[in-house]
Amino acid sequence: MRRDYIDTGYSPKDTDLICEFHIEPSAGVNFEEAATHMAGESSIDSWTEISTLSPELAARLKPHVFYVNEDAQTVRVAYSEELFELGSVPQVLSAVAGNILSMKVVDNLRLQDIAFPGSMLHEFKGPKFGLPGIRELTGVQDRPLIGTIVKPKVGLTSEKHAEVAYKSFAGGCDLVKDDENLTDQKFNGFEKRAELTLKLAEKAESETGERKMYLCNITAPTCKEMIRRMNILKDLGASYAMIDIVPAGWTALQTLREEADDAGLALHAHRCMHSAYTRNPRHGISMLVVAKLCRLIGLDQLHIGTVVGKMHGEKHEVLSLRDECVLDNVPADENQHILAQNWGRLKPMFPVASGGLAPTMIPDLYTIFGKDVIMQFGGGIHAHPMGTAAGATACRQALEATLEGVSLQEYAKSHRELEVAIDKWLKK
Numbered sequence: 202m203r204r205d206y207i208d209t210g211y212s213p214k215d216t217d218l219i220c221e222f223h224i225e226p227s228a229g230v231n232f233e234e235a236a237t238h239m240a241g242e243s244s245i246d247s248w249t250e251i252s253t254l255s256p257e258l259a260a261r262l263k264p265h266v267f268y269v270n271e272d273a274q275t276v277r278v279a280y281s282e283e284l285f286e287l288g289s290v291p292q293v294l295s296a297v298a299g300n301i302l303s304m305k306v307v308d309n310l311r312l313q314d315i316a317f318p319g320s321m322l323h324e325f326k327g328p329k330f331g332l333p334g335i336r337e338l339t340g341v342q343d344r345p346l347i348g349t350i351v352k353p354k355v356g357l358t359s360e361k362h363a364e365v366a367y368k369s370f371a372g373g374c375d376l377v378k379d380d381e382n383l384t385d386q387k388f389n390g391f392e393k394r395a396e397l398t399l400k401l402a403e404k405a406e407s408e409t410g411e412r413k414m415y416l417c418n419i420t421a422p423t424c425k426e427m428i429r430r431m432n433i434l435k436d437l438g439a440s441y442a443m444i445d446i447v448p449a450g451w452t453a454l455q456t457l458r459e460e461a462d463d464a465g466l467a468l469h470a471h472r473c474m475h476s477a478y479t480r481n482p483r484h485g486i487s488m489l490v491v492a493k494l495c496r497l498i499g500l501d502q503l504h505i506g507t508v509v510g511k512m513h514g515e516k517h518e519v520l521s522l523r524d525e526c527v528l529d530n531v532p533a534d535e536n537q538h539i540l541a542q543n544w545g546r547l548k549p550m551f552p553v554a555s556g557g558l559a560p561t562m563i564p565d566l567y568t569i570f571g572k573d574v575i576m577q578f579g580g581g582i583h584a585h586p587m588g589t590a591a592g593a594t595a596c597r598q599a600l601e602a603t604l605e606g607v608s609l610q611e612y613a614k615s616h617r618e619l620e621v622a623i624d625k626w627l628k629k
C-alpha cells in the first residue's frame with residue numbers, strides 16, 4: 202500500500218470525481234491510516250506494496266485525500282476520471298462503494314456524496330422527460346400531482362386491479378401505480394393487468410377530460426424480460442413504466458434508460474430496499490447518492506420521502522433529496538455532507554412523496570414541498586370510508602382548499618368526501 206494518498210495541499214481538477222466519506226477507523230488504526238487504505242482500495246492499490254504499480258502509473262492515477270477532518274470523521278477524496286469507465290454507474294460504485302465497505306481497518310464507512318464533473322456528466326442521458334416533461338405529459342402545470350398505489354399491494358385479479366385504478370382516476374388521481382412487489386404473479390399477470398388498466402385509464406380520461414397515467418411495474422428477473430415488458434407497455438399506448446431500482450440494479454437501470462428513448466416511456470423509480478444500505482448513518486451509501494445516480498442515469502421521477510408519513514427520513518434529508526432532484530445547481534452544505542453539484546443539461550426529476558399519507562396531510566405536504574411534488578396516497582385513498590373514488594376526490598378537494606388558502610375544515614363544509622376524510626384521519 203502506498204503511503205502518499207493523504208494530500209491536503211491538493212486542489213481538485215475540474216475533471217476529478219469527488220467523494221465524501223464518513224470514516225470510523227477500527228481499534229488501533231489511526232484516522233489517516235484508515236483513510237489511506239480506503240483511498241488505495243477504492244482506486245489502484247492493494248493491502249501491501251505491489252511491485253507492479255510503477256511510480257509513473259501512481260502519479261497519473263493515484264487518488265488524493267485532499268480534505269481530512271478527524272473530529273467530523275470525514276474525508277474528501279479526488280479521483281482522476283481516468284480511473285473510471287465513463288458512462289458506467291456499476292463501475293463507479295465498484296470503486297467508491299465496493300471493497301472499502303468491507304475492510305477490517307474501519308468499523309464503519311459511508312459514502313455520503315459524490316460530485317460528478319461535467320466531463321463525466323456528458324456520458325449520461327439524464328431524464329428523458331424529467332419534471333418539465335412530466336408536466337407536459339400530464340397537462341398539469343401549476344399544482345402537485347396526485348397519485349395512488351393500488352391496494353392491497355398484491356392479491357387482486359387483473360380485473361379487480363383495473364377497477365380500483367379506474368375508480369382512483371375517476372375520483373381525481375392523475376397517476377395510479379402498481380405496488381413495488383406486484384410484477385407478474387399468477388393471480389395478476391403483467392400483460393393482462395396492463396391491458397385492462399390502460400383501457401380503463403383511457404375511459405377515465407374521456408370522462409374527466411384529464412390525462413390519466415398508469416405506472417405499471419416492469420421489474421422482472423432479467424433485463425431481457427424487462428425490455429419485453431417495456432415494449433408491451435409501449436404497444437398498449439402507455440406513457441410510463443415503473444421500476445424497483447434497487448432490486449433491479451444499476452446495470453438494469455442503464456439498460457432500461459437506453460430502451461426508454463425508443464419506447465418513449467417515462468420511468469418511475471421506486472426505491473424499495475434502499476434502506477438496506479442507506480439507513481445506517483454511519484455505514485453504507487447515502488440516499489443522496491442513490492438519488493444522484495438516478496438523475497444521472499435518467500429516471501424521470503423518484504420517491505424521496507414525506508417527512509410527515511410512515512417512512513424514515515428527517516426533514517433536512519428529504520429536502521436535500523428534493524433539491525438534488527429539482528435544482529440545476531446544488532450548493533455545498535458541509536453540515537449535511539452535501540457536495541456542490543452542477544447538473545448541467547441533465548433535466549430535473551419529479552420528486553415523489555409517498556408512504557403513510559392521508560388527504561388531511563396535504564396542507565403540510567404543500568408547505569414542505571410546494572407545487573413541484575407528486576403526492577401519493579395508498580391507504581390514504583383506499584381506506585376512505587366512502588371508497589376509493591371518494592378517497593381520490595378527498596385528495597383533490599384538500600389540494601384545492603390548500604391552493605386557495607382555505608382551511609380543510611372550512612372547505613369540508615361543502616365537500617363531503619373531505620369531511621369524511623377529516624372525520625377519519627383528523628378527529629381520531
Ligand SMILES: O=C(COP(=O)(O)O)[C@H](O)[C@H](O)COP(=O)(O)O
Pocket residue numbers: 350352380381471472473504505506507511512553554555556557558577578579580581
Ligand atoms: O406503497 C407505498 C405507500 O403506500 P401507503 O400510502 O399505503 O403507505 C410505497 O411503497 C411507499 O411509499 C414507499 O416508501 P418511500 O416512498 O419512502 O420509498
Ligand SMILES: [Mg+2]
Pocket residue numbers: 350380381
Ligand atoms: Mg408500496
